[in-house]
Amino acid sequence: MIRYLVARTLLSVLLLLLVAVLTFVMIHLVPGDQAALWLGPRPTPEQLSEARQKLGLNKPIYEQFYIYLDKVVHGDLGISLRTKRAVADELRERFPATLELVSGSLLFAVSVGLLIGYLSAHKRGGLIDAISRVLSISGVSMPIFWLALVTQLLFSSELSLLPLQGRLGDEVLRHYPLARITGIYTIDSILQWNWTAFGDVISHLAGPVFCLTLSSTSLISRMFRSSMIEALEDRYVTALQAIGIGRRTVGSKFALRMAIIPTITIVGLTYGYLLGGSFVIESIFDWPGLGKFAVDSLLAKDIPSVLGVTLLYASSYIGINLVIDIVYGLVDPRIVRGQKRRIYYG
Amino acid sequence: MILSRLYRSCKKDFIFFLSTGVVAILVVLSIVGPLLAPYPNDAYGEVHLEKKLLPPGLTHVFGTDFLGRDILSQILCGTRTDLVAAIITVGLTVIIGVPLGLAAGYARGFTSETIMRLADLFVSFPPLTLPLFLAALFGSSMFSLATALAISWWPWYARIVRSQVISVRENVYVEAAEAGGMSKIWILRKHILPNSISPIIVQVSMDFGYVILAISAFSFLGFGVKPPIPEWGLLLSSTRAYFLDYWWTMFFPGFWIFLAVLVFNLVGDGLRDLLDPRV
Numbered sequence: 001m002i003r004y005l006v007a008r009t010l011l012s013v014l015l016l017l018l019v020a021v022l023t024f025v026m027i028h029l030v031p032g033d034q035a036a037l038w039l040g041p042r043p044t045p046e047q048l049s050e051a052r053q054k055l056g057l058n059k060p061i062y063e064q065f066y067i068y069l070d071k072v073v074h075g076d077l078g079i080s081l082r083t084k085r086a087v088a089d090e091l092r093e094r095f096p097a098t099l100e101l102v103s104g105s106l107l108f109a110v111s112v113g114l115l116i117g118y119l120s121a122h123k124r125g126g127l128i129d130a131i132s133r134v135l136s137i138s139g140v141s142m143p144i145f146w147l148a149l150v151t152q153l154l155f156s157s158e159l160s161l162l163p164l165q166g167r168l169g170d171e172v173l174r175h176y177p178l179a180r181i182t183g184i185y186t187i188d189s190i191l192q193w194n195w196t197a198f199g200d201v202i203s204h205l206a207g208p209v210f211c212l213t214l215s216s217t218s219l220i221s222r223m224f225r226s227s228m229i230e231a232l233e234d235r236y237v238t239a240l241q242a243i244g245i246g247r248r249t250v251g252s253k254f255a256l257r258m259a260i261i262p263t264i265t266i267v268g269l270t271y272g273y274l275l276g277g278s279f280v281i282e283s284i285f286d287w288p289g290l291g292k293f294a295v296d297s298l299l300a301k302d303i304p305s306v307l308g309v310t311l312l313y314a315s316s317y318i319g320i321n322l323v324i325d326i327v328y329g330l331v332d333p334r335i336v337r338g339q340k341r342r343i344y345y346g
Numbered sequence: 347m348i349l350s351r352l353y354r355s356c357k358k359d360f361i362f363f364l365s366t367g368v369v370a371i372l373v374v375l376s377i378v379g380p381l382l383a384p385y386p387n388d389a390y391g392e393v394h395l396e397k398k399l400l401p402p403g404l405t406h407v408f409g410t411d412f413l414g415r416d417i418l419s420q421i422l423c424g425t426r427t428d429l430v431a432a433i434i435t436v437g438l439t440v441i442i443g444v445p446l447g448l449a450a451g452y453a454r455g456f457t458s459e460t461i462m463r464l465a466d467l468f469v470s471f472p473p474l475t476l477p478l479f480l481a482a483l484f485g486s487s488m489f490s491l492a493t494a495l496a497i498s499w500w501p502w503y504a505r506i507v508r509s510q511v512i513s514v515r516e517n518v519y520v521e522a523a524e525a526g527g528m529s530k531i532w533i534l535r536k537h538i539l540p541n542s543i544s545p546i547i548v549q550v551s552m553d554f555g556y557v558i559l560a561i562s563a564f565s566f567l568g569f570g571v572k573p574p575i576p577e578w579g580l581l582l583s584s585t586r587a588y589f590l591d592y593w594w595t596m597f598f599p600g601f602w603i604f605l606a607v608l609v610f611n612l613v614g615d616g617l618r619d620l621l622d623p624r625v
Contacts (some may be wrong), residue, residue, distance in 0.1 A: 018467045023479070030483045113480055137615075140610035143559055144523050144567045146582060146600025149589060157590045276473035284586075300480045306482040310475055317472045 004329055017069075019314045023307060024068050028061075071170055072311065078304035082297055087308040090293065096183025096310075097167060098289035101212070102274045104186075109213040109270055113220025114263070120221070121228035121259075122251060132221055139218030144277055148211045148284040155207060162207050163200075165286035172200040175201070188193045208285045212277045216270045220263065231255040259280045261332055268317075268324045275313050365612035376426040388415035388521060389423035391574035399592050409594040411585060417595065421602050424576040428606070431488050432557045436550055438496035439503055441523070444546060445501065445506025448534055451542075452515060462508070473498075474560065478569075486569035490501035495560055501551075503581055506549055510542035517541075544621050551617045555610035578603045 043051070052058055059067070073079070083322035104124035111318065112332055143311060156164040176196045181188045186205070189198035229236070232255045240250045278291030286292070290309050297305035384407075387392075394414030402409040408417040451463040468476070480494035496600050514520070515538060532603040562579030564570040571577040583600045589596035590617075 015467060015470050018463075022467060026480065026483055138604075138608065139557075141604060141611050143557060143562060143579075143582075143600055143603045143607065145563055145579070146596070146603060149582070149586070149596050151601065153590055153593055153596070196366065205547060272472040272567060276475060279474060279478060283567060296479060298478060299568055301482065303482055306479055310471070311477040312473045314471045317469050321470075 001329065005326060008322060008325050008329075012318050015318050016315055019064075019311065019318070020069055020072055024065055025305070027303070031143070033203045049206060059111070068111040077308040077311070078165055080297070080305045082300040082302040082305065087304050090305065091290065091308050091312055093183075094288060094290050094293050095205065095338060097287060098278055098282070100184045100186060101205070101208055101289060102278060105209045105216070105274050106267070106271060107258060108209055109216040109220055109274075110267060112213075113217045114219040114224050114260075116217070116223030117250075118228060120137045121225045121232065124229065129225075132218075134227070136218035136222050139215045142212050142214055144215070148207075148281060151207050151211055151282070163204050165284075167201065167204050167288060168197070169200050171231060173196050198342050208281050208287060211285075212274055212281045218271055220266055220270065223261050224259065227309070228255060228259040232260070261328075264331065265325060266327050268321045271320050272317055275317060359616065361612060362616035365609040365616070368605075369613050370608040372425060372429065372609070374476050375422060379422040380424045382421040383416075383419035384418040385416040389576040399588075399595070401592075402594050402598075408598040409592075410508060411595050412588060412592075417598055420433070420576050420581050420600055421578065424578045424581060427488070427571055427575055427577040428558055428561060430451075431492055431577075432554055434489065434582050435492040435495045435499075435556060435557050435561065438492060439499045439553075439618070440546065440550065442496060443500035443503025444507050444539075447504035448511055448539065448542070451508040451511025452534060452540060453486075453529070461504065463483075463505050468498055469496060470499045474563075475562075477564070480571045481564070486564075486572070488571050488575075491561065491570040494585060495557065497588040502538045503546060505550065507542055510545055511538055514538050516540045523543045524589045536584055548621050552611070552614035554614065555607040558610065578606075 057064070073322065075088045077091070079085065080087050083090060117130050120126070120132045122130070123129060151162075152164055155162040176194055177193060178185065178188055178197045180190060181191055185201040186187055189195070189201055193263065196223070204297065228251075234253065234255070236252055237255055241247065252339075275291075276288065279295050280291075282289050282291035284297045294306055295310040333346060373466065375382070376566075380389070383389060385392075393451075394410075397406075397410050397414035398412055400406050401408045406416050406418070406505075408421070410416055411420075428475055446461050446465075469516050475493035476498035477491070480497065481491065482496070484490045487570045519536070520533060523537060528536075561570060562582075565577050567578035568582040568583065569618075571580055573580060582596060582603075585595040585599075
């Protein structure tokens with residue numbers, strides 16, 4: 001187990017390093033002058049030579065890479081061209097918003113997905129199974145940007161059930177102010193026993209979470225359904241039923257445990273999809289997180305900021321997959337002994 | 347042979363039949379869309395302010411947008427853009443992924459390891475993140491968007507081809523060809539590639555819908571296709587300022603994307619059942 005742990009951790013560190021190499025190479029592949037790129041449109045010649053000096057562009061390439069790596073490791077991602085602040089500070093400020101959105105979505109996708117998958121496996125060909133089948137094929141075909149607009153139109157504009165956008169309403173902000181502790185508003189409002197704010201935070205989360213998770217939820221429910229069916233058809237289930245244990249007990253006590261193992265793998269993949277979806281969803285729902293920041297920066301051609309989000313997303317994705325590999329190794333020892341290999345990153 | 351199997355499964359499976367038909371219609375539309383559109387000039391930037399924001403009716407089936415342009419015409423003319431962009435993206439992905447997968451599967455040792463670790467590297471970015479970064483660096487146009495998507499997508503194809511090649515290369519006829527002194531390239535081309543290609547066809551048909559989603563999402567956000575080229579995601583994003591008061595401007599373009607992706611996914615599923623003996 002220790003060997004497996006060390007090997008997997010080393011592999012992740014190696015991947016992180018390669019991600020840094022790749023982004024460095026990409027930046028240097030860009031046609032045109034590096035310094036002009038970092039400065040934005042229409043720089044003066046003095047600015048250019050100053051920037052070249054500052055960026056170390058007159059040094060040899062391996063030295064440049066070393067400096068780049070050193071900066072990235074120490075959290076120095078440069079200055080945002082758009083907001084003129086340190087990219088690292090911008091990211092730190094916005095990180096909790098995206099973390100809240102993505103974790104909430106992951107929680108929702110996994111719990112609802114497992115529930116639907118379980119129910120449809122139990123009554124194959126039944127009503128729930130039929131509905132979940134239609135929902136899942138629609139879910140993966142749904143353009144989430146359209147779904148988000150329809151949600152806004154239907155639930156915010158027509159029915160006035162949900163707020164249109166943002167993380168917290170102005171009214172609540174004024175009368176029930178929320179101090180920033182973790183930056184994750186659901187946790188902050190619970191810590192401060194501020195239930196009005198908590199309700200408001202949840203209602204702001206509902207729309208984005210629903211739109212972000214529809215496809216992941218349907219994916220998880222289909223995967224879990226098939227692994228549940230596989231487990232229910234295993235011979236030990238027949239044996240258990242033969243000795244008189246009821247179908248329901250066998251399903252919920254024994255088959256469920258077997259079926260849940262392959263689903264752990266999907267969690268990593270889902271996390272990736274949620275991060276990818278955050279660009280669109282945060283832009284539409286005006287969610288002040290990393291996804292919206294990346295899109296706004298990209299529209300302003302603010303490369304240091306986009307690079308920052310890219311590195312942060314990639315490293316957190318690698319990190320979560322490491323955690324999942326370790327959990328998977330704990331649950332299924334065959335992986336550790338190398339008899340079985342998890343499909344890496346899905 | 348494939349055609350007769352296609353015909354038989356169409357007879358058996360009505361949904362597959364229907365979605366194949368709709369895909370065929372979309373392909374035809376991408377060629378003759380501007381001819382069928384009631385107001386083709388509207389899709390390429392013509393403005394009629396006197397007809398702005400008309401609700402759906404007999405003259406404008408899906409209504410008009412804030413510049414008085416017919417929405418149906420814009421959708422019909424946009425079909426070509428989206429399908430062509432998706433074909434370019436998938437084509438580039440195959441061009442990058444398949445040779446690398448062949449090399450990784452046929453050559454053992456260092457080459458294989460290098461290619462596969464490279465593949466691991468590219469998929470360690472969450473989906474759409476690497477294309478976003480590339481769009482920031484290389485500027486946005488339809489072609490650079492397609493390239494960016496292909497660059498982040500090839501590992502999936504390389505992995506599929508590699509695992510297929512590994513099983514094919516153990517066959518006796520490959521050994522015979524090697525013993526007969528045939529060159530590696532010849533063996534790859536004549537024996538290994540034809541026998542490894544069907545999972546790729548399945549994957550392409552399964553991915554096509556997702557590629558359309560990615561392209562329209564990027565155009566929606568403002569990268570990728572630029573006006574006045576008609577494109578579905580772009581059309582949808584142009585309505586963002588006022589769709590809450592004029593629902594049809596947003597509803598029909600998005601529903602159209604949904605239907606297009608849905609039929610491509612259904613055909614992909616059907617083709618998988620047809621070509622993949624494991625399922």
